[in-house]
Structure formats: C-alpha cells, structure tokens
Amino acid sequence: MKTLIIVGHPTPDSSATQQFLKAAVQDLSGVKWHELASVKGNFVANEERQLLQKSSRVVLQFPLYWYNVPDLLKRWQDQVFTDINQVSLAGKELGIVVNVGKAVQEFRLGGTVGFSLSGLLSPLAAWAKHFQMKLLPLFVIDRFEYQNLKQQQQLLIAYQQFLELPQPVTFAAQEAWFLDKLKAKVDLASGRQRQQLELIMQQLQEKTTKLADLQAVLRPIRKDDQIHGN
Amino acid sequence: MKTLIIVGHPTPDSSATQQFLKAAVQDLSGVKWHELASVKGNFVANEERQLLQKSSRVVLQFPLYWYNVPDLLKRWQDQVFTDINQVSLAGKELGIVVNVGKAVQEFRLGGTVGFSLSGLLSPLAAWAKHFQMKLLPLFVIDRFEYQNLKQQQQLLIAYQQFLELPQPVTFAAQEAWFLDKLKAKVDLASGRQRQQLELIMQQLQEKTTKLADLQAVLRPIRKDDQIHGN
Structure with a gap:
C-alpha cells in the first residue's frame, strides 16, 4: 500500500x-x-x-x-x-x-x-x-x-x-504493527540499549499472548451472551 | 441600507x-x-x-x-x-x-x-x-x-x-417594492408606452387593495381559528 x-x-x-x-x-x-x-x-x-x-x-x-x-x-x-x-x-x-x-x-x-x-x-x-x-x-x-x-x-x-x-483498524493489527516497529529498532541497536529493547519486546509479546488467551476465553462467553442476552 | x-x-x-x-x-x-x-x-x-x-x-x-x-x-x-x-x-x-x-x-x-x-x-x-x-x-x-x-x-x-x-421579506413589502419599481418605469416612459404602464400599475394597485380587503376579512377568522382551532 x-x-x-x-x-x-x-x-x-x-x-x-x-x-x-x-x-x-x-x-x-x-x-x-x-x-x-x-x-x-x-x-x-x-x-x-x-x-x-x-x-x-x-x-x-x-x-x-x-x-x-x-x-x-x-x-x-x-x-x-x-x-x-x-x-x-x-x-x-x-x-x-x-x-x-x-x-x-x-x-x-x-x-x-x-x-x-x-x-x-x-x-x-x-x-x-x-x-x-x-x-x-x-x-x-x-x-x-x-x-x-x-x-x-x-x-x-x-x-x-x-x-x-x-x-478498519483492529486491535490485533495495532499490536502487530507495534511489535514490528520495535523489532526494527532492536535490529538497529547494540549493547545495553539492545538488551533493554529486547526486554521490552519480550514483555510486550508475553502480554500479547496473555491477551490472546483472555480473548479466547471471552469469545464463547460473548457468543453465549448474544444468544441468551438482552 | x-x-x-x-x-x-x-x-x-x-x-x-x-x-x-x-x-x-x-x-x-x-x-x-x-x-x-x-x-x-x-x-x-x-x-x-x-x-x-x-x-x-x-x-x-x-x-x-x-x-x-x-x-x-x-x-x-x-x-x-x-x-x-x-x-x-x-x-x-x-x-x-x-x-x-x-x-x-x-x-x-x-x-x-x-x-x-x-x-x-x-x-x-x-x-x-x-x-x-x-x-x-x-x-x-x-x-x-x-x-x-x-x-x-x-x-x-x-x-x-x-x-x-x-x-424577513413579507408579501406586503414585495408588493410595495414592485409598485415602486413600476412607478419609476412610468416616470421615465412617454406616449403609448406610458399609457400602458399606467394601466398595469392601476390594475396592480386595485388588486393590491382587494387583497388588503381580503386579508382584513381573513384576519379575524384566523384569529378565531387560533382560539378554537385544533
């Protein structure tokens, strides 16, 4: 694009x-x-x-x-x-x-x-x-x-x-976009700065995974809610 | 203005x-x-x-x-x-x-x-x-x-x-405006054209008077309608 x-x-x-x-x-x-x-x-x-x-x-x-x-x-x-x-x-x-x-x-x-x-x-x-x-x-x-x-x-x-x-922009696309940008920064960095950026990226990826798990749990609940809900 | x-x-x-x-x-x-x-x-x-x-x-x-x-x-x-x-x-x-x-x-x-x-x-x-x-x-x-x-x-x-x-423009103001414009045209005209314009003006004024009479009749009816009306 x-x-x-x-x-x-x-x-x-x-x-x-x-x-x-x-x-x-x-x-x-x-x-x-x-x-x-x-x-x-x-x-x-x-x-x-x-x-x-x-x-x-x-x-x-x-x-x-x-x-x-x-x-x-x-x-x-x-x-x-x-x-x-x-x-x-x-x-x-x-x-x-x-x-x-x-x-x-x-x-x-x-x-x-x-x-x-x-x-x-x-x-x-x-x-x-x-x-x-x-x-x-x-x-x-x-x-x-x-x-x-x-x-x-x-x-x-x-x-x-x-x-x-x-x-339209989705939350998942925003996350992926952010990780991409961070990865590009990591690739360019070195030494102590690189270590710090890698740590941030690791934490972000963990949170992203946790969020994906949560969404997997939420999805059937919401579906159920749509069927029975008000 | x-x-x-x-x-x-x-x-x-x-x-x-x-x-x-x-x-x-x-x-x-x-x-x-x-x-x-x-x-x-x-x-x-x-x-x-x-x-x-x-x-x-x-x-x-x-x-x-x-x-x-x-x-x-x-x-x-x-x-x-x-x-x-x-x-x-x-x-x-x-x-x-x-x-x-x-x-x-x-x-x-x-x-x-x-x-x-x-x-x-x-x-x-x-x-x-x-x-x-x-x-x-x-x-x-x-x-x-x-x-x-x-x-x-x-x-x-x-x-x-x-x-x-x-x-806001009223119908009465529009009528008066029209008569004014016509009068100015009459003043500038002469001979046969002036006669024709004077005739038009006369007819317009008669109609305006008739319309004013009609509105005078209508006004109390509308007033009555506003009091008793739906």
Missing part, C-alpha cells in the same frame, strides 16, 4: 504541527509527503494526477482555516480536477487529517463554534463520494501546541498507524 | 449567470458590485475591510466548486480576515447567493450528491456566527443555463428583492 499525504498548509515550515507530522513520516517507507506550498503558484495538473494514481491511500492534511480547508488546498482541488475524466480515483481510500486551533469540544451543538467538524468538512465527503473513494474516519488533532509530551507520543503513534494500517 | 455583493467567481466575464446578475444590479442604487477577480493576486486587506464596514448587508455570491466555495473566495477569507480584531461585522446581515451546476434535488439525502447545500455551506454559517452576523436564508440558483425566459424573469425579481428588501 502506498500512502500519499497532500499537505495543504500554506507555510508548513512555520507550523509546529506540520513539522512534527513530517518527522513522524521520516521512517515510513510506503508514505510520500507532498507539500502543496512547494508548487504554490500553479499546479501542474498532470503531475498531481499521476501522484494520485500511484497511491492507494490519499491523505488530505491541513489546518482548519475559517471552518474550512485552506485556500491552498481548495486551489489544488479547483485547478487539478477541472476535467474529471482525466483522473480515476475509484476504490482509493481518502483520509482527512485536520488540526484545529479551537478545542474540539467547541464544535459540538451549543459550543462556541456550534458546527461539527464532520459537518464543516462535508464538502470533502461529497468530493470523495463523487470520485467513489472510500472515506476513512476523520483524524483530528486537537490544538497540538497545548499537548504535553505523552499526548504528542500518542499522537505520533496514532498518526503513523492512520497512514500505514489497513482500515 | 447598503448592500455589498462580493462576487467570488474567478472569471465572472465568462459566466452567463454572473453577467445576468450583474445586469440585474445596474438599476439598484444602494447595491455595490465587487468582483474579487479584479484584485485576484493579493487583496489589500484594509480596502476590503473598509468596503465591508460601509455595508449593512454583505452578499457572498459564487458558483459551487467541488461542493464548496471557489478557491478565490476562500483566499479572500484567509487573506482579509487574518487579524480578526481589525474588523467588526457584528449585526450586519450575511446573504449567500450560490449557483449550482447540478439539479438542486440531487443535494438531498439519497441524491447523487447526497449532501444538502445548507450542510455543505455550513463553514460560512460558522463564519457568520463567529462575526455575529445575521445569516439570511440561502439564495440558490438552480442551473441558470437550463432556465427559460419566464424562470429568468422570476429569478431577476427574486434576486433584486433579496438584495434590497428588509428581511
């Missing part, structure tokens, strides 16, 4: 959020980072379309400006998709990574914004529907600048998984 | 719809037609803000591109409203005049678009809410190029009334 990230921030170099996400993508071999700001003036529609054709998952990534996509991303849409017969996106996945400067809770009914993010971004859903793309669950980054280190670490993992894992 | 029309079409000269609407505005003294395409490159934010300050009704007028505002209108929003403290729009009215290339009925649930125009344009509603503007009912132009002469005449009147009449 190839993931293409269309970065719609007009000045990504000045954005802490975009720089953080860019760093998160460095290690990911199947992911292409494509900044629209680098071809700001006029897009070469054909080049943009070729990039899209090569990808199986397209991610539109942008900050919410005036409750909508930034001008730059809209320009890309308006300029690249003029003759819609020139591009076939059917069956590809469309991900949306949006970061907001207002607390996410303000977007609910009665909040200071009062319009849901899913509603505000529905033009992109209509766009995905038009091209018969499969829309992935919205990925929202809630005020990156207020996040502490732990929240940022969680964001990093969630973001990488959003880019790499097949959808 | 002063109405400012922000024309967000990137090439209004090539748009039959925009040219039709532009002609409809020629006679209206309190309405300013402002094409964003004329200052395409970079907006002088201060000049744009001053135009807004002078108006009591702001109308955003644009074709729907990819289920959203055109790039040009978004650029205007992103460039002019950077420092939101520099502009006060509180209490002003915001009108939206949108023309669509797909049949309006396709925007309902289960239609080929499947997303409502009110939903797709909710970023503008959130924007209006942000600036404490009063949002007027959405004015939709359904595929202008398919409209026959009669439909275009109806559109012309509805559009002019949307720009000029106090909101």
Whole structure:
C-alpha cells in the first residue's frame, strides 16, 4: 500500500504541527509527503494526477482555516480536477487529517463554534463520494501546541498507524504493527540499549499472548451472551 | 441600507449567470458590485475591510466548486480576515447567493450528491456566527443555463428583492417594492408606452387593495381559528 499525504498548509515550515507530522513520516517507507506550498503558484495538473494514481491511500492534511480547508488546498482541488475524466480515483481510500486551533469540544451543538467538524468538512465527503473513494474516519488533532509530551507520543503513534494500517483498524493489527516497529529498532541497536529493547519486546509479546488467551476465553462467553442476552 | 455583493467567481466575464446578475444590479442604487477577480493576486486587506464596514448587508455570491466555495473566495477569507480584531461585522446581515451546476434535488439525502447545500455551506454559517452576523436564508440558483425566459424573469425579481428588501421579506413589502419599481418605469416612459404602464400599475394597485380587503376579512377568522382551532 502506498500512502500519499497532500499537505495543504500554506507555510508548513512555520507550523509546529506540520513539522512534527513530517518527522513522524521520516521512517515510513510506503508514505510520500507532498507539500502543496512547494508548487504554490500553479499546479501542474498532470503531475498531481499521476501522484494520485500511484497511491492507494490519499491523505488530505491541513489546518482548519475559517471552518474550512485552506485556500491552498481548495486551489489544488479547483485547478487539478477541472476535467474529471482525466483522473480515476475509484476504490482509493481518502483520509482527512485536520488540526484545529479551537478545542474540539467547541464544535459540538451549543459550543462556541456550534458546527461539527464532520459537518464543516462535508464538502470533502461529497468530493470523495463523487470520485467513489472510500472515506476513512476523520483524524483530528486537537490544538497540538497545548499537548504535553505523552499526548504528542500518542499522537505520533496514532498518526503513523492512520497512514500505514489497513482500515478498519483492529486491535490485533495495532499490536502487530507495534511489535514490528520495535523489532526494527532492536535490529538497529547494540549493547545495553539492545538488551533493554529486547526486554521490552519480550514483555510486550508475553502480554500479547496473555491477551490472546483472555480473548479466547471471552469469545464463547460473548457468543453465549448474544444468544441468551438482552 | 447598503448592500455589498462580493462576487467570488474567478472569471465572472465568462459566466452567463454572473453577467445576468450583474445586469440585474445596474438599476439598484444602494447595491455595490465587487468582483474579487479584479484584485485576484493579493487583496489589500484594509480596502476590503473598509468596503465591508460601509455595508449593512454583505452578499457572498459564487458558483459551487467541488461542493464548496471557489478557491478565490476562500483566499479572500484567509487573506482579509487574518487579524480578526481589525474588523467588526457584528449585526450586519450575511446573504449567500450560490449557483449550482447540478439539479438542486440531487443535494438531498439519497441524491447523487447526497449532501444538502445548507450542510455543505455550513463553514460560512460558522463564519457568520463567529462575526455575529445575521445569516439570511440561502439564495440558490438552480442551473441558470437550463432556465427559460419566464424562470429568468422570476429569478431577476427574486434576486433584486433579496438584495434590497428588509428581511424577513413579507408579501406586503414585495408588493410595495414592485409598485415602486413600476412607478419609476412610468416616470421615465412617454406616449403609448406610458399609457400602458399606467394601466398595469392601476390594475396592480386595485388588486393590491382587494387583497388588503381580503386579508382584513381573513384576519379575524384566523384569529378565531387560533382560539378554537385544533
């Protein structure tokens, strides 16, 4: 699977959020980072379309400006998709990574914004529907600048998984993904660091096995519950 | 009242719809037609803000591109409203005049678009809410190029009334508006044409009087109905 990230921030170099996400993508071999700001003036529609054709998952990534996509991303849409017969996106996945400067809770009914993010971004859903793309669950980054280190670490993992894992994401796939990443780190490490990482990996694998056992016990109970349950 | 029309079409000269609407505005003294395409490159934010300050009704007028505002209108929003403290729009009215290339009925649930125009344009509603503007009912132009002469005449009147009449619009206000316009035409006419227009005006006034009489009769009946009714 190839993931293409269309970065719609007009000045990504000045954005802490975009720089953080860019760093998160460095290690990911199947992911292409494509900044629209680098071809700001006029897009070469054909080049943009070729990039899209090569990808199986397209991610539109942008900050919410005036409750909508930034001008730059809209320009890309308006300029690249003029003759819609020139591009076939059917069956590809469309991900949306949006970061907001207002607390996410303000977007609910009665909040200071009062319009849901899913509603505000529905033009992109209509766009995905038009091209018969499969829309992935919205990925929202809630005020990156207020996040502490732990929240940022969680964001990093969630973001990488959003880019790499097949959808819909299962817990088992998340676990396997984590062990894979850890194994790659172990292979690169040496000495004391390697010993520590191997210990962590061993513990994680043991917990994974325990969890699998527990799930095996739970499954018949849940089945029983479904038959007799309320 | 002063109405400012922000024309967000990137090439209004090539748009039959925009040219039709532009002609409809020629006679209206309190309405300013402002094409964003004329200052395409970079907006002088201060000049744009001053135009807004002078108006009591702001109308955003644009074709729907990819289920959203055109790039040009978004650029205007992103460039002019950077420092939101520099502009006060509180209490002003915001009108939206949108023309669509797909049949309006396709925007309902289960239609080929499947997303409502009110939903797709909710970023503008959130924007209006942000600036404490009063949002007027959405004015939709359904595929202008398919409209026959009669439909275009109806559109012309509805559009002019949307720009000029106090909101919410009443039937009485629409009648008075129509008589005013007719009177202005009579004053300019002469000879046989003037006679004909005077006759039309006379008939319209008679009908208006009859209608007022009928409403006077209906009012107590409706009142009675409200008291005793189901």
